Amino acid sequence: MKLKILVGTMTSTADYVAQAIQMDCADLVGEIEVQLMDGLDISVFDEDALYLICSSTYGSGDVPDNARQLYESLDAQPKYLGQVRYGVIALGDRTYQQTFAFGGKKFDERLQGLGAQRIGEIWIHDASEGTMPETEGTAWCREWLAQAVATLSASQAA
Numbered sequence: 001m002k003l004k005i006l007v008g009t010m011t012s013t014a015d016y017v018a019q020a021i022q023m024d025c026a027d028l029v030g031e032i033e034v035q036l037m038d039g040l041d042i043s044v045f046d047e048d049a050l051y052l053i054c055s056s057t058y059g060s061g062d063v064p065d066n067a068r069q070l071y072e073s074l075d076a077q078p079k080y081l082g083q084v085r086y087g088v089i090a091l092g093d094r095t096y097q098q099t100f101a102f103g104g105k106k107f108d109e110r111l112q113g114l115g116a117q118r119i120g121e122i123w124i125h126d127a128s129e130g131t132m133p134e135t136e137g138t139a140w141c142r143e144w145l146a147q148a149v150a151t152l153s154a155s156q157a158a
Contacts, residue, residue, distance in 0.1 A: 001050060001149065002031045008055035008067030008103060013133060014091055018054045020134035021141045028145045038066045041073035050148055051086035053107045061099025063106055074110040084116035085152060087144050089137055093127040119148045
């Protein structure tokens with residue numbers, strides 16, 4: 001199985017999290033690909049893979065600039081994504097309570113609206129806590145991948 005991590009970032013934090021997952025979780029899946037969202041559109045979900053959206057939040061609860069084209073294509077070029085299984089890492093700062101971690105949450109809402117199925121809960125990192133998102137994100141991802149592999153194996157057996 002292939003894990004494809006799509007990264008939306010302004011300051012590279014989400015990219016660091018994705019790269020840490022790529023290095024630490026290689027023993028759990030056959031292949032892990034990290035891809036910045038720059039220039040992507042909805043067709044990125046055509047590949048047979050398990051997806052992980054790893055997105056920071058920018059401005060007033062927006063997706064990062066490099067993720068905007070992909071995010072907007074989910075509305076502009078909608079198609080049924082029922083075959084897509086995914087997880088979400090949402091990075092934010094709780095001092096911005098009104099828009100905390102909205103980058104990842106917005107992707108989740110759009111993907112579900114197109115029929116994609118999230119596995120597990122959204123993992124949210126709060127930068128105001130002073131913890132390392134790479135360390136915590138990797139630990140979460142190891143648990144999430146075990147759940148995802150079990151879920152996908154069960155659905156393929158059915």
